[in-house]
Structures are given as structure tokens and as C-alpha cells.
Amino acid sequence: MNKIFALIGASGYIAQRHMKAIKECNANLIASYDPYDGVGIIDSYFPKADFFTEFERFDRHIDKLRRNETPLDYISICSPNYLHDAHIRFGLKNMTNVICEKPLTLNPWNINSILDLEKEYDHNVYTILQLRLHPAIIELKKIVQQGPENKIYDLDLTYITSRGNWYYTSWKGDKAKSGGIATNIGVHFFDMLTWIFGEKKMNQVHIHTHDRATGYLELAKARVRWFLSINEDCLPNEVKIKGQRTYRSFSMEGKEIEFSDGFTDLHTSSYKEILDGNGFRAKEALSSIEIVHEIRNATPIGLNGDYHPFAALSLSKHPFYK
16 A cells, blocks of 8 residues: 655755655655645645644644544654654654654754654654765765775865855754754765764864854764855855855865765655665664764864864855954
8 A cells, every 4th residue: 555644844945855755655645734835836746635834733633544544654754953853753642653854853862762752652763864875975885895994084075055144034044943054954964974984083163153164073984074054155266156056075085076966866765765664763863963963062163173174264254253
């Protein structure tokens, strides 16, 4: 039988990837919830799905489905980051499996509670760690696994994705709700790094403001200088000249690792893995959640130690540091 889904958070851009994944897995979305009602995109995938703008009425609907012996198989969660934990608990208490967009939670201790609830309600929580399914990243992991046992790799990770002023008005601009820059746009990169290069040994933060963060991460098999920003002023000049607003670079030992293409299909791949009995469980998100939690609460040390090449340049363009 085709699996039956509900969706929490239907209006954001990432929700469309989840709808597409559900559709392409021949599953059925029968109910969704979002306090914002501009969700016409649902018509492109599941026009017959019930839609609610009040959580209380959505809650009642899900409860009625369960009691009328038409229970859900999964609830997918695309709500703001700070609500993920509560919505995961809602799904488990309604006796359904959960698929949650990254970050699974804002705090590492919440994951331990989720693991207990999985056992209590005998259902599973999965998270979207899509970079683990990217062919280029899978190949890189093989290279590292087959390389010298004691080799420590030098890496530079740079991700700049420009955002307008709306960002700071939305929940994403509120660190208490989004977790800040490192969590909101970087958590899947930190998951990728620990998946390939092993456990964290050191975690230093050089700069952390409302629109950029940079630091040094030492893993079992890697030394990583990282830089994340949502400010277009941080873009390299050659990128600005082309009129582009996003820049992504990942290099190992000075050699660029290209993985820019193929992102749009990774959610569908994630769903297929989950429905096939695989997928990434809640515990697998713990290492990256611990890293971004430490970054969020760390005291920046400034331009000391082994900092990212973009760090000094970004300071010269930042009004806080003039």
C-alpha cells in the first residue's frame, strides 16, 4: 500500500522539496498545516490534501484519523527550527513515524529525549542529511577511507548564500529560533564533515555575528577552516561581477571538491531510503548538532590561530569592525 503522509510547515521553500519527494515516492499527502495560507504550491502535488492554519484543528484532524483506523505512516516536518522538537514529539505521540528537516533540534540534549520517546511510542524519527547521499561526497568518503590510516587532511569550506533584509525580520534572523548562521545554513555541512572525517577534537570560533561566522574545526582525520555568511558583501569579486549571489567552495589539500550540482533531487533520494527501510535516524544527527550548539555559545577569539582566508576580508567590510 502507498504510504500516507501529513506535513507540518507547508509554505516555506523547503516544503516543496518534501512534497515533491512524497509524490515521486508514490506516497500520498492527505493533510498539512501552516499558519500562513499562501500554500497554493500544494495544488501542484496534492490538491485533495486537507489544509489547516490553526494547529489545534490540525491536531484534532490527526487524532480523528488515528481513531478512525486511517492512521498516518509519516509526518514530515518543515516548520521553523525551534519548533522541530515539539513537532517531532507531536508526531510520535500520534503513533506515526517522523521525517524532520535539518536541524533535527537546536540542542543536543533534545535528541536524547527523542530517542527515549522513540522507544516509548515504538516509532522512528528520521532526519534529512542529504549530503550523505550526494555522489561526489560518497566518493570523497571512499577516498578518505581507502587513504593512509594516519593521514590528517587540510580542508577549507566556504558557503555564502546572500539574503535580503527580510531575513532579519523573519524567524531565521532570530538566533533563539533559528540557532544562528552556523545552524541555519551550515549544519548539514558539519554533518558531512564528521561523517567523512570522524569525531570532533577541537572547535574554535574566530568571528560570529548576525550575518557571518567562521572558525576552525579539528576532526579525527581533518583540520577544517570554515566560513559561512548570508551577506553578499562577503562574495568574491569574480562572483559579484557575474551577478551571482551564492558561492560554495570545498577544497581538500588545495584541490576543489565539486558538489554544486544534484542538490534538488537529494530529498527524493532521502525519502526513498527511508521508505525502503533505511534512512538516517535521530542519533546520527547528534554530532553536527553538538558542533553548531558549541559554535552558537562560544566566545569568538578573533583573528588568532589558523583562521579562514575570508575571515580578515569579511571583517574589513563589516560595520561592526570599522
